[in-house]
Amino acid sequence: MTAPLTSPLPGRLAGKLRVGCIGCGRMGGAILFGLAARKIPGLTLCGCNRSPEKMEPLAALGVEAMPGIPELAAKADLLILAVKPYQVADVLAAARGHLRPGTLVLSVAAGVSLDRIAKGVGDGVAVARCMPTTTALVGKGIFAFCFAPGPHVEEWRTPLLELFGRLGLCLELPEEKFTDFSALIGAGPAYVFAMMQGLVQAGVTLGFPHAESRRMVGELFAGCAALADGGTAPLMQLRDDVCSPGGLTIAGVNVLDRAGLSGLLVDAVLAARERGREMER
Ligand SMILES: NC(=O)c1ccc[n+]([C@@H]2O[C@H](COP(=O)([O-])OP(=O)(O)OC[C@H]3O[C@@H](n4cnc5c(N)ncnc54)[C@H](OP(=O)(O)O)[C@@H]3O)[C@@H](O)[C@H]2O)c1
Known part of the structure; x- marks a missing residue:
């Protein structure tokens, strides 16, 4: 049975999940906006964006605007990377060293492999990829997920799918199907x-x-x-x-x-x- 959209998060995340997003443009903004609109008990949202004015509409919904990537990386349990694919390497370099073991880094960047992200974050950090649609903004997103093998991944799989399930339909796909999914559904x-x-x-x-x-x-x-x-x-x-x-x-x-x-x-x-x-x- 689907959980009500505003019900608390289940299991280990209940009452204590901090979601941060680096890059709050179209996609990062849509995800944060969608989550903020659902007012999920126990969920804290924060973000940072290169041009700070993009944080203003999100701040009005209760999303905390963080001063920079290191502060955001240190705070988030789930850190979403929503910058352009060519910006991912720089952003990971700025976050690395501030991430805590067990944090999940979730990249929505098209065409950036799990392997590249995993190498960028270092040991002990869980890594996943998501291909979303902008319809997340109205709670009708379609999200494909895949996970890098690693020690903390199994702890994250169910809660992550449950969280994004509040924003639409979630599927788990092998990474090699991501480009097909992007061409059909992302586009x-x-x-x-x-x-x-x-x-x-x-x-x-x-x-x-x-x-x-x-x-x-x-x-x-x-x-x-x-x-x-x-x-x-x-x-x-x-x-x-x-x-x-x-x-x-x-x-x-x-x-x-x-x-x-x-x-x-x-x-x-x-x-x-x-x-x-x-x-x-
Ligand atoms: N849009 C879609 O439909 C869609 C669908 C699937 C996947 N995606 C993926 O989502 C990602 C973002 O795409 P988008 O369409 O949302 O692009 P976008 O609107 O340009 O958003 C990217 C944001 O990242 C910010 N940014 C860049 N470097 C940063 C840094 N060092 N620190 C903090 N913020 C930084 C940019 O800030 P500025 O305001 O200063 O430029 C911009 O607001 C891409 O990797 C794309 O592949 C997008």
Whole structure:
């Protein structure tokens, strides 16, 4: 059974988990914001960001703005690295030496391997990777996790998945599937927003005011997601249920099929995976 979103953390973390985040931009900010909004008893949140003004909206939610990486590294039980991949080495160098044994360093940096992070933090520190989505901001994130073998990892696996379970769906994947996951799900919001934008544009073309078109299309996606999620019906059947023979919808769907929408989406994901692999090399 899923724990209520605001219930205390279970087990060894109950009443005493300090989560710190280095880099509070789009992704780090989304995770901290999502956790802060849930007001989980016993959870303390802190962060630091190169440009301090990004901490202001988070501080308003109770996230403590720390003066620098050493102070944050010394304080956090769970330290999230949410800087750009090319900044990870410098950040780890600044944190190393301040981390306590048993701390978990969780990197969300795309393409930075467990091995690289583990070498950067030194002995006695547990290491994991997470590939998140920005939808964590609204408690609808999708998170892939993998763990480096090490002495404290087993203590962290369940509580970490439980904590991030408050922000959405958590999966454990082998590290070699991370690029596939990034291409399909990490990049996913961009594909979905592109489709939404196209339909909003169609609404405006039909004469609906922009705001109204956007509101309707937003509800359409939310409703379809709920319908697809709640049932076991194949997606093709859900699609066909809307298409009356000889009707208006099938005329529109035929255009999408002729343009090869499904094939285009597959190609987009494969292109993203290829680029991800290039970036890892
Ligand atoms: N955005 C996504 O959808 C997404 C999805 C999956 C994974 N990720 C991963 O998440 C990570 C962050 O991406 P992002 O999109 O959130 O980038 P971002 O918005 O640029 O955030 C990175 C933040 O790190 C801060 N920073 C850089 N160096 C720092 C330092 N030494 N100390 C403290 N803060 C520092 C930056 O501060 P400034 O304000 O000074 O630049 C910036 O706010 C990346 O590794 C990316 O691969 C992102």
